[in-house]
Amino acid sequence: MLTLKGHLFSAFYIFSLAFLSRASPARRQTTTLKAAAGSRYFGAALAAGHLSNASDPDFALFAQEQFSGATPENEMKWDATEPSEGVFTFSQGDQVASFAVSNNMLLRGHTLVWHSQLPAWVSTLTGDDLLNAMNNHITTVMTHFQGQTFAWDVVNEAFNDDGTLGTSPFLTQLGSGYIETAFTTARAADPTAKLYINDFNTEGINAKSDALLETVQSLKASNLIDGVGFQSHFIVGEVPQDLQQNLQRFADAGVDVAITELDIRMTVPASEANLQQQATDYAFVINACQAVSRCVGITTWGIPDIYSWVPGTFPGQGAALLFDDNYNEKPAFSSTIDALSN
Numbered sequence: 001m002l003t004l005k006g007h008l009f010s011a012f013y014i015f016s017l018a019f020l021s022r023a024s025p026a027r028r029q030t031t032t033l034k035a036a037a038g039s040r041y042f043g044a045a046l047a048a049g050h051l052s053n054a055s056d057p058d059f060a061l062f063a064q065e066q067f068s069g070a071t072p073e074n075e076m077k078w079d080a081t082e083p084s085e086g087v088f089t090f091s092q093g094d095q096v097a098s099f100a101v102s103n104n105m106l107l108r109g110h111t112l113v114w115h116s117q118l119p120a121w122v123s124t125l126t127g128d129d130l131l132n133a134m135n136n137h138i139t140t141v142m143t144h145f146q147g148q149t150f151a152w153d154v155v156n157e158a159f160n161d162d163g164t165l166g167t168s169p170f171l172t173q174l175g176s177g178y179i180e181t182a183f184t185t186a187r188a189a190d191p192t193a194k195l196y197i198n199d200f201n202t203e204g205i206n207a208k209s210d211a212l213l214e215t216v217q218s219l220k221a222s223n224l225i226d227g228v229g230f231q232s233h234f235i236v237g238e239v240p241q242d243l244q245q246n247l248q249r250f251a252d253a254g255v256d257v258a259i260t261e262l263d264i265r266m267t268v269p270a271s272e273a274n275l276q277q278q279a280t281d282y283a284f285v286i287n288a289c290q291a292v293s294r295c296v297g298i299t300t301w302g303i304p305d306i307y308s309w310v311p312g313t314f315p316g317q318g319a320a321l322l323f324d325d326n327y328n329e330k331p332a333f334s335s336t337i338d339a340l341s342n
């Protein structure tokens with residue numbers, strides 16, 4: 001039987017818990033993603049605007065506490081770094097870079113040559129003018145961040161789902177050789193950086209990943225590539241079951257592989273069943289990476305659901321990350337910790 005003292009203690013305990021959970025998000029796990037990940041990094045996309053947002057100190061706090069890797073969500077893209085020809089602006093990229101470096105996070109540079117988030121002036125250039133602009137962009141940006149970025153997504157999203165090369169000013173003006181040219185320039189610009197090609201819908205074995213693999217093998221033969229990024233923007237319940245097998249065939253080509261932009265979206269508001277399925281799916285992705293010795297790390301494309309790109313692009317979809325809108329750990333957080341700890 002409980003004594004009065006016992007009752008008072010329980011009441012105080014319950015009151016404190018209620019107070020604490022209002023004051024800061026519930027923390028159920030005693031370990032962190034980065035600690036559980038061990039020798040691999042566990043990263044997140046970081047936006048400069050969130051890191052410096054004084055009304056949401058949790059963003060920087062969770063980034064520091066939970067993650068050992070960082071990718072600037074937008075700040076090192078072409079439109080952010082060279083908005084007009086030859087005029088470079090690094091302040092936002094610097095902000096993410098210095099946060100990452102001062103918190104001992106491995107920083108992935110993202111991204112140099114991509115048809116999206118490309119300022120309009122680039123698309124007006126033809127022939128050698130575009131070639132020179134591309135090479136100058138790669139060299140200037142990589143030189144600026146040298147020593148901070150351990151890796152770079154040199155070329156992003158170059159392929160269509162059928163394995164052909166996607167439309168871009170680079171393909172139109174420079175031909176399919178633009179990829180090799182970009183990697184050659186990147187290798188010379190920062191010989192210390194790991195050079196990656198990064199894409200989506202290449203996580204399973206299909207026409208697109210077959211084409212990517214061929215390109216990777218050809219770049220590797222000239223020692224121009226070090227890694228392949230698999231973005232991994234998945235739909236709950238639809239993670240490719242041959243993910244591990246696919247990662248392994250790229251690793252067998254002699255390059256590192258990484259999960260670079262992981263999120264697993266669902267219809268919102270999220271049902272309990274979908275949150276449980278998401279937990280299973282996250283664990284599946286973690287296990288696939290861990291089963292491949294050359295899988296060097298995993299990055300989620302954000303921290304709390306509230307800032308995710310998903311609802312803006314897929315209306316009615318969301319809840320794709322490990323923390324909910326209020327930084328509470330979701331079932332997928334626990335399953336990720338468990339999978340990382342195995």
Ligand code: 9MR
Pocket residue numbers: 073074116117231261309
């Ligand atoms: O998360 C990024 C979002 O804030 C931008 O508006 C968007 C613009 O294209 O890019 C998002 O990040 C993308 C990444 O750079 C490349 N792979 C797909 C990501 C989600 O769209």
